[in-house]
Amino acid sequence: MVQAKVLVIHLKNESAESVINKVKRLNEKSGPFECIFFLGDLLSKLDQVDISTLPPIYCFTSLPDSPVNGSDEVQANLTRLNGYGVYQMTNKLRIGYIALEEAKCNELKDKILEKFKLVNAPIDILITREWSTHIAELKDRLSGSDTIDDVAKLLQPRYHFTYSDNDTFFELNPFLWNEKESVSRFINLATYGSGSKWAYAFNIKIETDDDIEDEHESNLPTNLISNPYSTTNIKKRPMDLIDTDGQQVTKSSISLKKPRKVLPIDCHFCFTNPNMEDHMIISIDDSAYMTTAKGPLTVPKGDMNFPGHCLIIPIEHIPKFNNVDGQSPFETPLGKDLLAYERSVVNMNYQKFDMSTIVFEINSERSIHFHKQVFPIPKYLIMKFNESLDRQLHFNNEKYSRNAKLNFEKFETTSDLRYEAIVKNSNMNYLQFTVYETPITEPAIYVSKFELDDRLDLQFGRRVVAFLLHLPNRLNWDSPTCQQTKEQEMIDVEKFQKSYKEYDIAKSK
Ligand SMILES: [Zn+2]
Structure with a gap:
């Protein structure tokens, strides 16, 4: 050797x-x-x-x-x-x-x-x-x-x-x-x-x-x-070739997407992962918890002296939130916890900082660990959400032809029966934006369904919000522009917690 x-x-x-x-x-x-x-x-x-x-x-x-x-x-x-x-x-x-x-x-x-x-x-x-x-x-x-x-x-x-x-x-x-x-x-x-x-x-x-x-x-x-690259659950197709090592080679140019199995021990959002970055946690409740975002999209603005971009995450390692067929996922303890966190941040953003809020989530069997991304949005920009969404949809559907074509349906209330039909069906995979202009009016909900085999732009939510906020160079969370040192991250968590204290659902119990 x-x-x-x-x-x-x-x-x-x-x-x-x-x-x-x-x-x-x-x-x-x-x-x-x-x-x-x-x-x-x-x-x-x-x-x-x-x-x-x-x-x-x-x-x-x-x-x-x-x-x-x-x-x-x-x-x-x-x-x-x-x-x-x-x-x-x-x-x-x-x-x-x-x-x-x-x-x-x-x-x-x-x-x-x-x-x-x-x-x-x-x-x-x-x-x-x-x-x-x-x-x-x-x-x-x-x-x-x-x-x-x-x-x-x-x-x-x-x-x-x-x-x-x-x-x-x-x-x-x-x-x-x-x-x-x-x-x-x-x-x-x-x-x-x-x-x-x-x-x-x-x-x-x-x-x-x-x-x-x-x-x-x-x-x-x-x-x-x-x-x-683990090939569990790979479906064989007649076009596939098997080489001498038993290695499967796909001849077709269409990819065979296999679900990746990421175990809780390797998952960024699981407490069982010893490398989980727990210094970013803001609050922990019974079924869900909240952290600041790594490489946040938003930046301190006005009275808000911290980025404000946060994540709401189930404690359990689940890929999607609508996972119980026939039941409204909002009525489970997890659903209630997620929504309570979401509303509490919407309240803080509006009451303390005069900001509206956008929430983005992906419900997909292929995801690793479900989470909601929450972005504070200046009130004067929230009106332009539709415009930003349309513009990014155009790019996604026309320019990136390999991406799944997205088609958003708008709902005025969560009790809309068509919306319920989507979330109650555990086989449904969808992207969702929830746009809260204020905490008292019903949020507007935008949902686009997709098929599991579709090639999805996982950054679509961040893309739409980056465009809305005119922050194109903050699109990638791991770009040098967005990355923070551990010290900066800890300072931001502390500032977030200080403002959030009176809204924290975990502490109000
Ligand atoms: Zn996990």
Whole structure:
């Protein structure tokens, strides 16, 4: 067993000189590295300068008109990996790569899978421009390619790097591939200058021919999560292919969405998860609790000296709230608790801060843990909700053609029989906005049903409210603009609690 020290970096818009200086510094500080992978195309820059003193560099490109797929050595120490393929280094490290953008990944899916089906898993490093859809969904991201899911399942990479999201550094907790105790890690590297991590150094063991038996990792990480690609409940279709490893490969370009099983121990909203961020809790009642939002959309405004964006969450790990067939979910202890929390925040926002309130929720069998998002809205903007909704609907339905088409129905009261019919049917999956202009008038309710197999934009609610509030750069909760330190989060919780004290339903019992 040999160890190799590897560096992966994501640079863009840097001069050749700056690129070389950064690499030299990293190599001196944390190296020397066996090899360096450059995410994104920096080839044209490196081609101009002398890199002979540096470790071998690999650049990923996707030349649109080039017939070349695969590697070619541009100069000594500089190799281009174009399109998609597998590259074996002299030290036996095996690299799989797909530098193609989402549309190309989908278009060439069959060819790509054909190629990767011949590769023995696990592969050491997989580098793809795009995210897999399963991991993108875990992060509430809209993009991602099914092709990458299938390739990840075929190759079972020990490290999977992506680079289509320039602003986000994201590392998923490690997970295992079935019985083979091969640990897999997924990392999206941000670009240099984004404020997020853009370089990643690691040691990787290279299996040589003499130690095939020793393929188990002796020390498994303690923060393992369930495999995000786990294929339980997968439905077989006649079009599916089964390869020699028994791995299922979908030939059709339509994805087979499988429910992800996230156990309470890995769930952000479950108290049994030891990593749950309990410093964000505002109040806990018998069946539900309330927290501030991570990376809040709203910002302090007027008398409200805290963001005000909060979540109302059932204590029980349930994907949807309308889960008892035939019964009104509002009449259960949970339903009553959720509604009491919702109303209490509506009251506080209006009485203390002269603000209206919008609540957004997704009721889906595919969700991990149901929750309501509550946003304080200045009164003069609440009238424009319809307009914002229409505008985002237009984008969703016309521009993002792969998304489920949404169609909202408006109800003037929760006792509307058509509304009751939706919430009392536990098979129904729907998005809901509740718009409270004031706490005394009935809220307007907007509901759009969807099918379980539909590809849903999980950020739709936040998108509509971000547009309404003219806060486009706060759309993503994990963007550098929205992220807060733990200290900031604790200060905001304290401020929220101070204002909320007299409204708190848990304390009034
Ligand atoms: Zn949970």
